[in-house]
Amino acid sequence: DTEVTQTPKHLVMGMTNKKSLKCEQHMGHRAMYWYKQKAKKPPELMFVYSYEKLSINESVPSRFSPECPNSSLLNLHLHALQPEDSALYLCASRLRVSSYNEQFFGPGTRLTVL
Amino acid sequence: QQQVKQSPQSLIVQKGGISIINCAYENTAFDYFPWYQQFPGKGPALLIAIRPDVSEKKEGRFTISFNKSAKQFSLHIMDSQPGDSATYFCAASSSGSARQLTFGSGTQLTVLP
Numbered sequence: 001d002t003e004v005t006q007t008p009k010h011l012v013m014g015m016t017n018k019k020s021l022k023c024e025q026h027m028g029h030r031a032m033y034w035y036k037q038k039a040k041k042p043p044e045l046m047f048v049y050s051y052e053k054l055s056i057n058e059s060v061p062s063r064f065s066p067e068c069p070n071s072s073l074l075n076l077h078l079h080a081l082q083p084e085d086s087a088l089y090l091c092a093s094r095l096r097v098s099s100y101n102e103q104f105f106g107p108g109t110r111l112t113v114l
Numbered sequence: 115q116q117q118v119k120q121s122p123q124s125l126i127v128q129k130g131g132i133s134i135i136n137c138a139y140e141n142t143a144f145d146y147f148p149w150y151q152q153f154p155g156k157g158p159a160l161l162i163a164i165r166p167d168v169s170e171k172k173e174g175r176f177t178i179s180f181n182k183s184a185k186q187f188s189l190h191i192m193d194s195q196p197g198d199s200a201t202y203f204c205a206a207s208s209s210g211s212a213r214q215l216t217f218g219s220g221t222q223l224t225v226l227p
Contacts, residue, residue, distance in 0.1 A: 004157075042203050042217030043158065056212065090157050097212045100146055100165070105157030 003027075004106035006091050012112045015081060021109045023074040023091030029104075032074045033092040034066060037108070043090055049074060050097040081113045118206050120218025128226050133191040135221045137204035140185065144206035146213070149178065149189050152201045161202070162189070194225045 004025045013019050023032065030051050035043035048056035049068045063085075065077040074091055088108040095101040119138045127133050137147075148163035164171045164178040164187065171178045177190040191198055204218040 040201075040220065040222070042220055043215075045214055048212065048214070050212075056214070092157075094213070098209060099213070102148075102160045102163075103215065105150075105159065107155075107157050110155075 004091055004093055004104050006089075006106040006109050008109060009107070010110045010112075012114065013078065013081065014114050015083070017081075018077070018079045020078065021076040021089055021091075021111075023076075023106055024072055025093045025104070026072055027093065027095075027104070028071075029093035029095050030071060031094040031097040031099075032068060033094075033103070034074070034076050035090040035092065035105075037088040037090055043105075047076075048097065055097065078111075081111075083113050086111055086113045118204060118216050118218040120204050120221060122221060123219065124222045124224070126224045126226065127194050129194065129196060131194050131225075133194045133198070133223055133225070134188060135202055135204070135223070136186065136188045137206075137218050138184075138186045139206050139216075141206070141208065141216075142185070143208040144216075145209065146207045147178070147180065147187050148205050148207075148215070149176075150203045150205060150217075152203065158203060191223075194223075196225045196227050199223055199225050 007022045032049045034046040037043045046060045047066045052068045063080050067075040090108045091106040094103045149161045150158035151161045152158040162176050166182045175192045180187045202221045205215040207213045
């Protein structure tokens with residue numbers, strides 16, 4: 001199983017809503033990532049988890065709150081988002097943070113903030 | 115110094131032609147150079163990757179050429195097919211930055227039938 005799954009595929013939320021994005025992998029990878037991607041732009045790194053601990057936060061606003069409940073699951077909790085936060089949110093995983101191994105990306109969640 | 119510069123921004127080639135996308139970097143600590151392919155509505159997928167100890171790597175129709183002295187690397191797609199139409203991102207990483215991927219700006223490739 002070389003797959004990263006993400007749910008939901010699409011999400012529309014108002015600025016006062018609270019929602020969560022979910023990411024799952026069963027490849028035994030211990031490094032997991034959240035990226036944000038705007039149209040026609042490369043992915044921008046948001047967070048890195050290594051062995052279920054947050055190791056990198058790229059100065060992301062606190063309205064985005066990551067969580068790694070176990071080695072297979074990564075969540076991104078969303079609260080009080082702004083319309084400019086509308087984007088494709090990608091989850092990725094790799095065997096370890098320091099490894100040369102391939103970083104696998106999920107299909108993403110298309111988020112629209114009204 | 116962390117940037118990876120990618121060109122062209124968009125590329126149109128005829129079916130059967132060669133597609134060439136170029137990237138340049140400044141950070142000499144980079145030691146891993148992957149190329150990702152992304153179709154609309156999908157996440158990026160690793161296409162091919164190279165380390166600087168070799169000058170070329172070929173996988174099927176896809177070849178990476180690497181010039182360490184010039185700090186440049188390129189992707190060549192031979193016999194381009196309409197199914198290759200996608201956005202291509204070059205990237206680079208180093209051990210000093212926890213292998214974070216620094217992406218190029220992307221190239222939108224269209225292969226005409």
